[in-house]
Amino acid sequence: MTDTTLKSAVTPARIGRHRLGLIALGLVLAALFVTPVVIGDEFVYHIFITICIFAALSTAWNIVGGYAGQLSLGHAIFYGIGAYAGVILVNMGISPWIGMFAGAAVAVVAAVVVSYPCFRLHGPFFALATIAFLEVFRVLALHFRELTGGATGLMIPLKIGWEWMVFRERLPALIIAFGMLLVCLGVAWAIRSRRLGFHLIATRERESAARAAGVGTVKVRLFAVAVSAALSAMVGTFHAMYLTFIEPSSMFSLQLSIQIAMFALIGGIGTVWGPLLGAVLLVPITEFARGALGAEAIGLHGFVYGVVLMLVVLFMPNGIMGVLARFASGRKEAAGDEPDTHIAAVARTDVAPQIGDPVLRVEGLQKHFGGLHVTNDVSFTLREGEILGLIGPNGAGKTTVFNMLSGFLKPDQGSVTLLGPDGEWHEPGNPGDFAALGLGRTFQIVQPFAAMTVEENIMVGAFHRYHAVSDAREAARETAHRMGLGRYLQDEANSLTVGGLKRLEVARVMAMKPRVLLLDEVMAGINRTDVKRAVDLMLSIRETGVSIIAIEHVMQAVMALSDRVVVLSSGEIIAQGDPQEVVRDPHVIEAYLGKEFADA
Numbered sequence: 294m295t296d297t298t299l300k301s302a303v304t305p306a307r308i309g310r311h312r313l314g315l316i317a318l319g320l321v322l323a324a325l326f327v328t329p330v331v332i333g334d335e336f337v338y339h340i341f342i343t344i345c346i347f348a349a350l351s352t353a354w355n356i357v358g359g360y361a362g363q364l365s366l367g368h369a370i371f372y373g374i375g376a377y378a379g380v381i382l383v384n385m386g387i388s389p390w391i392g393m394f395a396g397a398a399v400a401v402v403a404a405v406v407v408s409y410p411c412f413r414l415h416g417p418f419f420a421l422a423t424i425a426f427l428e429v430f431r432v433l434a435l436h437f438r439e440l441t442g443g444a445t446g447l448m449i450p451l452k453i454g455w456e457w458m459v460f461r462e463r464l465p466a467l468i469i470a471f472g473m474l475l476v477c478l479g480v481a482w483a484i485r486s487r488r489l490g491f492h493l494i495a496t497r498e499r500e501s502a503a504r505a506a507g508v509g510t511v512k513v514r515l516f517a518v519a520v521s522a523a524l525s526a527m528v529g530t531f532h533a534m535y536l537t538f539i540e541p542s543s544m545f546s547l548q549l550s551i552q553i554a555m556f557a558l559i560g561g562i563g564t565v566w567g568p569l570l571g572a573v574l575l576v577p578i579t580e581f582a583r584g585a586l587g588a589e590a591i592g593l594h595g596f597v598y599g600v601v602l603m604l605v606v607l608f609m610p611n612g613i614m615g616v617l618a619r620f621a622s623g624r625k626e627a628a629g630d631e632p633d634t635h636i637a638a639v640a641r642t643d644v645a646p647q648i649g650d651p652v653l654r655v656e657g658l659q660k661h662f663g664g665l666h667v668t669n670d671v672s673f674t675l676r677e678g679e680i681l682g683l684i685g686p687n688g689a690g691k692t693t694v695f696n697m698l699s700g701f702l703k704p705d706q707g708s709v710t711l712l713g714p715d716g717e718w719h720e721p722g723n724p725g726d727f728a729a730l731g732l733g734r735t736f737q738i739v740q741p742f743a744a745m746t747v748e749e750n751i752m753v754g755a756f757h758r759y760h761a762v763s764d765a766r767e768a769a770r771e772t773a774h775r776m777g778l779g780r781y782l783q784d785e786a787n788s789l790t791v792g793g794l795k796r797l798e799v800a801r802v803m804a805m806k807p808r809v810l811l812l813d814e815v816m817a818g819i820n821r822t823d824v825k826r827a828v829d830l831m832l833s834i835r836e837t838g839v840s841i842i843a844i845e846h847v848m849q850a851v852m853a854l855s856d857r858v859v860v861l862s863s864g865e866i867i868a869q870g871d872p873q874e875v876v877r878d879p880h881v882i883e884a885y886l887g888k889e890f891a892d893a
């Protein structure tokens with residue numbers, strides 16, 4: 294396959310529009326620095342410094358709230374820690390440049406301690422928990438009066454100069470605020486464009502699928518929270534020096550937490566540039582309104598944010614960046630029906646399967662859900678290069694067995710052991726360990742990472758083998774072409790048809806280069822031509838030495854594919870062996886069609 298074929302999905306027009314977008318964003322960024330310098334007015338300086346500060350805070354928030362999808366409304370905790378650490382150390386005669394890092398270190402510890410127990414909570418529950426922790430920190434700041442000054446707050450001593458981050462003119466403050474914004478944007482961009490960014494978005498979109506692809510979902514989210522907290526704390530230190538006075542309710546403020554989240558929501562949550570655009574749009578409107586209306590307009594910014602948020606939700610659900618991205622990528626239509634490449638056909642009779650030694654042993658699996666005995670003493674072995682069909686009527690317990698074979702469920706009794714690449718037998722405990730030993734699985738209900746392109750979805754699987762983005766991208770492209778998805782590389786996963794999504798599910802797991810592959814009903818709901826293609830594909834995968842267990846209801850496919858079949862009924866194995874013999878077994882006919890049919 295030529296390189297040009299691999300890159301064909303990225304059109305020159307699309308690259309051109311992308312470049313145009315980057316140039317426009319670069320101009321917005323440059324204008325943030327140049328405009329106040331050219332105008333020279335104090336108030337304009339103040340507005341642009343405030344934009345930089347809020348854009349930096351919102352960009353840091355976006356690493357957790359956007360990339361990782363953990364809607365934190367307690368981010369002012371880290372901003373407040375940075376502010377207090379900086380000011381307390383300044384009062385002790387230590388420069389805020391040092392205090393900034395001390396605050397960041399404390400914020401990282403607080404972030405890990407606060408977030409770890411909260412990660413089990415999702416959506417509004419996570420948000421509520423972060424608000425509760427924010428309140429705890431505010432009360433702590435009020436309580437430890439000797440350190441924080443309590444409700445009276447702390448004044449910054451009037452030591453002027455770069456060393457103390459306090460200036461008579463506005464320009465140095467703008468330089469620092471702008472520098473901080475650049476640092477936050479740089480970190481956010483670096484995370485998004487590396488393996489970590491892919492892992493975070495995958496975790497946000499489909500945690501189970503991410504875990505099956507070997508992503509350490511808790512680890513990556515903790516890392517994101519730590520980085521975000523450190524950046525927020527550093528901005529907090531500078532902002533405290535800029536304000537020259539801090540007190541608990543304005544530092545550990547729910548309103549501030551909501552504001553920084555809102556900038557990202559309006560600009561484009563989960564994008565690198567969205568928070569910046571949100572802050573650029575909203576801060577001037579509210580600051581000018583406040584300046585123009587003075588005390589009459591207390592709370593006006595809340596009203597303005599509410600109106601803008603409503604308009605954005607109604608007309609731009611993905612924020613400003615969503616509109617720009619649509620412009621950059623052009624048309625979208627349902628994709629995936631017409632594979633662009635021919636999947637190598639391997640006729641059933643052409644190839645004698647090379648079946649080797651056992652690679653997976655399943656012994657005495659028992660699983661109860663409350664009073665329901667879902668599997669009872671399920672035992673079988675899978676050999677190298679073998680295709681094992683796992684069949685049985687609805688509710689027989691097939692998916693539950695798969696969940697135990699991939700670490701998503703712990704058996705009540707029994708064991709699953711897997712032959713590792715080191716030649717030793719292992720008993721893995723969780724999906725990550727199974728993936729590390731070379732087991733990949735698909736899900737009965739497809740689990741695409743909706744916010745990613747087809748290429749990026751497959752890259753999440755490829756990152757299991759590669760660290761470098763370029764290597765993972767190349768591997769993903771090769772897999773996509775092999776799976777007939779080459780034409781859709783740059784399309785959003787959401788735009789694929791059912792058949793396309795099923796192939797994407799297999800492509801993601803194939804990019805992991807598994808040694809054992811668990812396929813859960815990959816042929817359900819697809820047309821006859823696609824079933825034929827899927828059978829050929831599975832046979833070609835097996836030719837590479839991969840062992841496959843396939844849960845399937847499409848009997849022609851099961852018969853065409855399987856070297857052996859295991860039949861489950863009511864959680865027990867009722868037959869196993871050669872496919873032709875198994876389908877004639879009266880117990881199997883009875884399980885599927887009832888006793889009367891079997892007797893007849």
Ligand SMILES: Nc1ncnc2c1ncn2[C@@H]1O[C@H](COP(=O)(O)OP(=O)(O)OP(=O)(O)O)[C@@H](O)[C@H]1O
Binds near residue numbers: 687688691
């Ligand atoms: N988490 C759970 N809690 C309670 N019951 C469950 C749970 N998961 C599965 N079950 C029940 O266990 C039984 C087996 O379900 P399972 O999904 O494993 O069957 P299956 O053979 O894969 O069915 P199908 O072919 O319809 O997908 C069903 O009765 C199901 O309702």
